[in-house]
Amino acid sequence: MKKFTTLCSLVLLLVCSAAFGQFGPPPQAPKDPIVDAIIKEATTNSQLEKLGHELMDGIGPRLVGSPKMKEAHDWAVKKYTDWGIPARNEKWGDWRGWERGVTHIDMVSPWTKSLAGTQLAWSPSTKGKTVTGDVVIIPDGADSLAFQKWLPSVKGKFVMISMNQPTGRTDDNWDKHGTKESVEKMKKDRQTLTEAWSARIRKTGKTNNTLPAVLENAGAAGIVMCYWSRWSGSNKIFGARTKKIPTIDLMLEDYGLLYRLAENGKPVKISVRADSKETGVQPTFNTVAEIKSTVNPTEYVMLSAHFDSWDGGTGATDNGTGTLVMMEAMRILKAVYPNPKRTILVGHWGSEEQGLNGSRGFVEDHKDIVANLQALFNQDNGTGRVTSISGQGYLHSYEYIGRWLSKVPREYKVDLETTFPGNPGSGGSDFASFVAAGAPGFSLSSLSWDYGTYTWHTNVDTYDKIVFDDVRNNAILAAILVYQACEDPNKTSREKSVLPMNLRTGEPGKWPEQRSPTRKGGME
Numbered sequence: 001m002k003k004f005t006t007l008c009s010l011v012l013l014l015v016c017s018a019a020f021g022q023f024g025p026p027p028q029a030p031k032d033p034i035v036d037a038i039i040k041e042a043t044t045n046s047q048l049e050k051l052g053h054e055l056m057d058g059i060g061p062r063l064v065g066s067p068k069m070k071e072a073h074d075w076a077v078k079k080y081t082d083w084g085i086p087a088r089n090e091k092w093g094d095w096r097g098w099e100r101g102v103t104h105i106d107m108v109s110p111w112t113k114s115l116a117g118t119q120l121a122w123s124p125s126t127k128g129k130t131v132t133g134d135v136v137i138i139p140d141g142a143d144s145l146a147f148q149k150w151l152p153s154v155k156g157k158f159v160m161i162s163m164n165q166p167t168g169r170t171d172d173n174w175d176k177h178g179t180k181e182s183v184e185k186m187k188k189d190r191q192t193l194t195e196a197w198s199a200r201i202r203k204t205g206k207t208n209n210t211l212p213a214v215l216e217n218a219g220a221a222g223i224v225m226c227y228w229s230r231w232s233g234s235n236k237i238f239g240a241r242t243k244k245i246p247t248i249d250l251m252l253e254d255y256g257l258l259y260r261l262a263e264n265g266k267p268v269k270i271s272v273r274a275d276s277k278e279t280g281v282q283p284t285f286n287t288v289a290e291i292k293s294t295v296n297p298t299e300y301v302m303l304s305a306h307f308d309s310w311d312g313g314t315g316a317t318d319n320g321t322g323t324l325v326m327m328e329a330m331r332i333l334k335a336v337y338p339n340p341k342r343t344i345l346v347g348h349w350g351s352e353e354q355g356l357n358g359s360r361g362f363v364e365d366h367k368d369i370v371a372n373l374q375a376l377f378n379q380d381n382g383t384g385r386v387t388s389i390s391g392q393g394y395l396h397s398y399e400y401i402g403r404w405l406s407k408v409p410r411e412y413k414v415d416l417e418t419t420f421p422g423n424p425g426s427g428g429s430d431f432a433s434f435v436a437a438g439a440p441g442f443s444l445s446s447l448s449w450d451y452g453t454y455t456w457h458t459n460v461d462t463y464d465k466i467v468f469d470d471v472r473n474n475a476i477l478a479a480i481l482v483y484q485a486c487e488d489p490n491k492t493s494r495e496k497s498v499l500p501m502n503l504r505t506g507e508p509g510k511w512p513e514q515r516s517p518t519r520k521g522g523m524e
């Protein structure tokens with residue numbers, strides 16, 4: 001046995017040394033001066049940290065229709081202009097204008113504690129006052145009749161409409177420290193509680209979406225909720241469904257405190273001050289910047305990332321990091337590849353979060369560009385290194401993407417996997433707006449860094465979560481792909497693959513349909 005192993009090792013050694021001796025290490029793309037210059041500019045003159053600070057800390061969250069969104073668009077145009085890249089804000093629609101002010105929430109009885117939480121986007125204000133009221137929980141009534149009977153009692157009170165989570169620890173934390181039995185028990189308890197809570201809401205005859213307005217019309221002082229993101233200190237902050245009273249989201253830790261006190265019959269009171277301003281109907285924009293080609297000015301290679309965000313945090317990983325990748329790639333390309341063989345465009349889209357509206361608007365308004373698009377690269381799933389690219393259902397995508405990727409040095413694609421031809425994306429982010437129009441739009445898809453739980457649409461999607469080395473990796477990758485797509489002597493094929501049959505309906509697979517944006521939003 002021993003001998004056998006030794007012999008094997010020896011053979012292996014010989015094979016290996018033969019492989020390395022004769023042919024050298026696995027092939028690395030031959031040196032390309034532009035690729036080298038891209039890497040040098042990205043690593044020795046990186047602007048990512050500065051841009052990240054200016055955008056996330058200096059401007060902040062970028063809710064559609066808010067003054068912050070407009071400020072960000074103007075900032076981006078100024079940045080591009082300073083880099084010598086012509087840029088413009090293109091109007092594609094109008095949205096309800098709303099400006100976030102302070103939210104102060106305190107428990108004032110049975111004892112005093114300032115609570116961690118915030119109003120939802122578009123929440124009505126408390127009109128410059130601090131409103132104090134009892135806290136009550138949606139009761140576990142028998143049916144909708146019982147609910148209707150209870151309803152008048154909410155007058156002047158804050159109503160809690162979310163389930164009380166049994167644990168504020170992450171599942172990872174439980175797995176690390178719990179016993180097998182305790183972890184299983186916790187998960188089972190949580191499942192039972194979740195089902196019971198759904199039943200409780202169902203029995204009111206309302207849904208989570210319709211309940212706030214019903215409580216508002218019954219005279220409640222405010223809605224209190226907790227959309228826990230399964231991560232300590234992290235909640236998802238979306239839009240309010242009330243028109244007159246504030247909707248506030250409390251962190252699990254403080255929501256649980258109020259809930260347990262109220263449930264056990266203690267009179268619980270909170271004080272809420274929520275300031276905000278309605279600013280009327282506001283124009284909404286995409287920021288578009290352009291490095292024009294003199295060789296093929298009407299053929300286009302595009303970088304793409306949505307610019308808007310939810311506003312509980314500062315939109316650092318959704319989609320601050322995608323934004324940084326594209327801005328930095330543009331800056332680098334202008335510095336080292338100022339005379340591209342095709343025109344390079346970047347789109348910083350508005351209102352992706354409400355349904356890819358900015359990019360759908362662009363696709364509708366710029367049919368010429370979409371028809372002559374060589375390739376588009378979008379990034380929008382967090383701060384991580386790009387680890388997957390799909391051919392989005394284009395039959396020959398493996399040929400050109402594979403060729404372009406071969407020019408990327410190994411260290412910038414270590415974990416990268418490709419899927420060809422893949423399936424056409426019907427949503428998720430702005431590349432889908434282009435795919436729906438039959439244009440070669442691709443997604444540079446990142447590894448997670450717990451994006452879905454930790455930062456996606458949460459109050460803690462902030463600067464400190466950015467992993468700058470990964471973002472730098474992505475800026476280099478995006479810049480090289482754009483350079484290669486510009487240099488390619490061939491136009492990319494748009495031939496679609498035959499899509500797999502829909503197993504449920506037995507129908508042949510269908511390419512996603514192009515859809516119009518919502519051009520007037522938030523006013524219903």
Ligand SMILES: [Zn+2]
Pocket residue numbers: 306318319352380381429
């Ligand atoms: Zn996003």
